Amino acid sequence: MSVVELRARGNAAGSYVRPQGSDSYPPAVGVSVGWVLAQPVQDLLDQGRALKWRNLGTIGNLAHLQKHGDHTAHSAGKVRGVVYAKDTELPGGGADAVLWLCRQRDYDTSYIDFFNVDGAQYNYAGVKKRSSSDQHLHVSIRRGAELLRVTLFDDVAAVLAGTYGSAKGAPEAFHRLGFVDGAILVQQDGSRQVWLAGRGKRTLLANNTELTAVRQFLRQRGANDRITSVLTLTSVVV
Numbered sequence: 001m002s003v004v005e006l007r008a009r010g011n012a013a014g015s016y017v018r019p020q021g022s023d024s025y026p027p028a029v030g031v032s033v034g035w036v037l038a039q040p041v042q043d044l045l046d047q048g049r050a051l052k053w054r055n056l057g058t059i060g061n062l063a064h065l066q067k068h069g070d071h072t073a074h075s076a077g078k079v080r081g082v083v084y085a086k087d088t089e090l091p092g093g094g095a096d097a098v099l100w101l102c103r104q105r106d107y108d109t110s111y112i113d114f115f116n117v118d119g120a121q122y123n124y125a126g127v128k129k130r131s132s133s134d135q136h137l138h139v140s141i142r143r144g145a146e147l148l149r150v151t152l153f154d155d156v157a158a159v160l161a162g163t164y165g166s167a168k169g170a171p172e173a174f175h176r177l178g179f180v181d182g183a184i185l186v187q188q189d190g191s192r193q194v195w196l197a198g199r200g201k202r203t204l205l206a207n208n209t210e211l212t213a214v215r216q217f218l219r220q221r222g223a224n225d226r227i228t229s230v231l232t233l234t235s236v237v238v
Contacts, residue, residue, distance in 0.1 A: 002146040003036055003081040005231050011042040012058065016065055018074075025068040025076060034081055035059055035073030040111055040141045040150045041086045047153035048088055056087035056136055070113070070140040077143065084113070084141040087134075090156075097159040098137065101152070102126030106179070108199050109152070111145035147232075151182035151198065154223065163221065171213040176203040176238055185214065185227045194227055202235040 007013055013036040018027050027033060037045065041058055048055055060071030068076050070085035078084055090098070095117045102109045103126040112124040116134035123129055124142075132138075139152075158164035164181055173196045174180050183198045185205075194211055195202040205211045218225040 002079055005147060006036045006039060006082065008231065011037045011039065012045065014059065019062055019065055022066040023068065027074055033073050035083050036081060037083050038141050038146045040145060040148055041083060043150045044086050044139065044153050051153060051157055053091060053153065054089035056089055058086050059083050079143065079146060082146055086139050088137045090137050091160065093160055094156055095137065097156045099126045100159060101155055111141055111148050111150060113140040113142040115139045149184065151184065155181050169217065171210065171217055173203055173205055173210060173214050177201055184224060186230050187227050188233050189229055189231055197235055200235050201238050202233065203238050
């Protein structure tokens with residue numbers, strides 16, 4: 001169950017009571033609802049903090065909790081107990097960088113349900129669908145992507161810095177994986193094997209020498225070189 005695993009990962013969590021003035025969508029007024037952030041939301045929260053981008057909210061305020069959108073843990077059509085949305089104030093050029101990434105054929109944003117920015121709403125592929133009152137970036141995650149790890153904000157920062165896609169000097173593991181930006185180190189609980197993973201793929205690091213080389217390369221790029229512990233590995237081995 002995704003809620004259990006998300007809590008086990010240590011994702012931000014809490015509870016709220018459905019407030020007076022709420023709509024008729026369940027749960028009823030006065031019912032306590034536990035919540036935990038979907039993994040993509042947690043990843044964006046962590047990356048945004050590291051980049052010092054202003055977080056405008058994940059779990060919603062009173063007005064959000066009176067309704068049943070993705071800033072609640074009772075969003076219509078999604079898993080009860082999971083928060084699927086995050087609002088962020090992007091740096092200059094950030095909106096254009098998000099749109100550029102979403103429109104790249106080899107960059108997977110299919111985990112996004114929709115996003116709003118600069119007064120417009122877009123689908124996961126960066127196609128404009130309608131206007132929006134949001135000027136900040138609002139990202140909503142689709143159902144089914146609750147456990148997925150993402151690197152969108154790190155990649156936006158790389159685009160803005162002009163380093164996105166640079167693979168000069170990359171260890172062989174990155175070439176097996178087929179990309180550099182967004183690659184992270186993962187290890188299944190109870191296993192000694194470490195994988196370089198991302199975009200639905202993973203490649204096994206053969207030994208400590210290869211692991212050290214990968215971590216050093218990630219640090220040189222200002223990327224996360226920590227090994228992330230996971231309960232399950234579901235990506236394709238390459």
